[in-house]
Amino acid sequence: xxxxxxxxxxxxxKLTADESLKIQECAIIKKVRKHQYxxxxxxxxxxxxxxxxxxxxxYAIDERGDEHVIGLGIENWWIGDRESLLSGNPSKxxxxxxxxxxxxxxxxxxxxxLCMDIPAFGNMVNQILQRSFIASQNRIQAALSYSAEEKYxxxxxxxxxxxxxxxxxxxxxxxxxxxxxxxxxxxxxSKKH
Amino acid sequence: xxxxxxxxxxxxxKLTADESLKIQECAIIKKVRKHQYxxxxxxxxxxxxxxxxxxxxxYAIDERGDEHVIGLGIENWWIGDRESLLSGNPSKxxxxxxxxxxxxxxxxxxxxxLCMDIPAFGNMVNQILQRSFIASQNRIQAALSYSAEEKYxxxxxxxxxxxxxxxxxxxxxxxxxxxxxxxxxxxxxSKKH
DNA sequence: GTATGCTCTTGACCTATGTCAAGATTTTTC
DNA sequence: GAAAAATCTTGACATAGGTCAAGAGCATAC
Numbered sequence: 001x002x003x004x005x006x007x008x009x010x011x012x013x014k015l016t017a018d019e020s021l022k023i024q025e026c027a028i029i030k031k032v033r034k035h036q037y038x039x040x041x042x043x044x045x046x047x048x049x050x051x052x053x054x055x056x057x058x059y060a061i062d063e064r065g066d067e068h069v070i071g072l073g074i075e076n077w078w079i080g081d082r083e084s085l086l087s088g089n090p091s092k093x094x095x096x097x098x099x100x101x102x103x104x105x106x107x108x109x110x111x112x113x114l115c116m117d118i119p120a121f122g123n124m125v126n127q128i129l130q131r132s133f134i135a136s137q138n139r140i141q142a143a144l145s146y147s148a149e150e151k152y153x154x155x156x157x158x159x160x161x162x163x164x165x166x167x168x169x170x171x172x173x174x175x176x177x178x179x180x181x182x183x184x185x186x187x188x189x190s191k192k193h
Numbered sequence: 194x195x196x197x198x199x200x201x202x203x204x205x206x207k208l209t210a211d212e213s214l215k216i217q218e219c220a221i222i223k224k225v226r227k228h229q230y231x232x233x234x235x236x237x238x239x240x241x242x243x244x245x246x247x248x249x250x251x252y253a254i255d256e257r258g259d260e261h262v263i264g265l266g267i268e269n270w271w272i273g274d275r276e277s278l279l280s281g282n283p284s285k286x287x288x289x290x291x292x293x294x295x296x297x298x299x300x301x302x303x304x305x306x307l308c309m310d311i312p313a314f315g316n317m318v319n320q321i322l323q324r325s326f327i328a329s330q331n332r333i334q335a336a337l338s339y340s341a342e343e344k345y346x347x348x349x350x351x352x353x354x355x356x357x358x359x360x361x362x363x364x365x366x367x368x369x370x371x372x373x374x375x376x377x378x379x380x381x382x383s384k385k386h
Numbered sequence: 387g388t389a390t391g392c393t394c395t396t397g398a399c400c401t402a403t404g405t406c407a408a409g410a411t412t413t414t415t416c
Numbered sequence: 417g418a419a420a421a422a423t424c425t426t427g428a429c430a431t432a433g434g435t436c437a438a439g440a441g442c443a444t445a446c
Binding site: 179 | 424
């Protein structure tokens with residue numbers, strides 16, 4: 001439902017009725033069922049996508065066929081493959097729904113136009129990008145310096161919302177550890193309290 | 194020297210003489226000697242910084258006192274701590290010079306003003322941010338799915354320029370492996386040709 | 387230009403985490 | 417709501433990569 005996205009915008013920026021309408025006119029509502037793909041490896045990603053409900057994951061598949069969770073997103077997050085979006089090349093990633101979900105999509109060209117025409121909107125988008133970048137820097141730091149247990153603890157601190165909604169094997173993959181290791185880490189963490 | 198930065202701008206965008214001057218007026222030239230800090234953990238980072246000459250690294254120090262190289266940069270790259278810049282919080286990182294280097298700094302407020310006033314400049318900055326984000330996504334993927342050898346190979350493919358200029362122990366740290374492992378990996382890679 | 391201190395290599399050994407397999411739970415499906 | 421499928425846990429074992437230590441090779445400095 002678009003309403004969720006409108007509320008999200010309200011918390012972030014002030015818009016005139018006209019601007020608000022312009023944005024809404026570009027919006028495409030998309031529902032995806034659990035396990036359904038939003039993007040498949042090899043396709044070109046052409047949207048800016050806001051999750052209004054549910055939960056999705058971005059993952060890559062390596063030569064051995066193993067999945068690696070690159071990103072996770074729930075309500076009020078944005079998701080997509082910026083690399084494919086900007087380069088126009090086929091995506092290396094898959095995005096699928098972890099739960100039944102709803103998204104608000106914008107065709108990228110429309111989205112860019114909105115960013116140009118409505119400065120507040122453009123600035124907001126920019127802020128989001130900055131924060132995404134910072135988040136990935138922090139994730140790199142964690143990947144480089146943390147043990148399995150530290151990875152899980154810091155994940156819980158930042159994203160405790162995910163912990164309950166996302167299967168453990170996906171969390172393990174997101175953290176770059178095996179599901180078995182995560183299971184053991186959880187046990188030992190819970191023992192320590 | 195500012196000239197390098199001017200050339201960089203020329204390759205990216207078209208500016209009027211007036212715009213070009215406005216940018217130059219905000220620029221601060223900064224030289225740093227090898228091993229000198231540009232930013233120390235605990236300080237607040239307040240600049241947008243372009244490397245016109247030399248090579249710098251961003252690193253974090255963990256509780257055990259071990260260094261982890263978060264980022265590397267050479268001529269024509271930007272460097273800094275966006276998290277500290279945006280939040281105003283003390284930085285968790287150190288940035289120091291790997292070689293004698295020269296930078297073009299902009300106080301962040303001036304920089305933002307330039308981005309607003311000169312759309313082409315703002316767009317360029319945005320593009321850079323997008324690319325940085327994409328690069329860190331790819332680095333996350335590598336960290337999650339690659340073996341030590343694969344990490345090194347893909348590093349060589351992307352950043353062969355670094356390979357010769359940066360001490361191996363820093364490259365090892367950047368890749369999240371020990372210097373000893375990198376040394377062994379290099380040996381085995383060179384044997385295979 | 388020689389002495390001092392980094393960096394890199396190599397070997398021996400260690401450990402955190404991965405892999406495989408079996409059983410226990412939980413979730414989904416019809 | 418029973419059967420089937422997926423997920424999670426646990427144990428036994430394997431291994432990639434870490435750690436420690438010593439020596440070789442380079443740079444830096446006086």
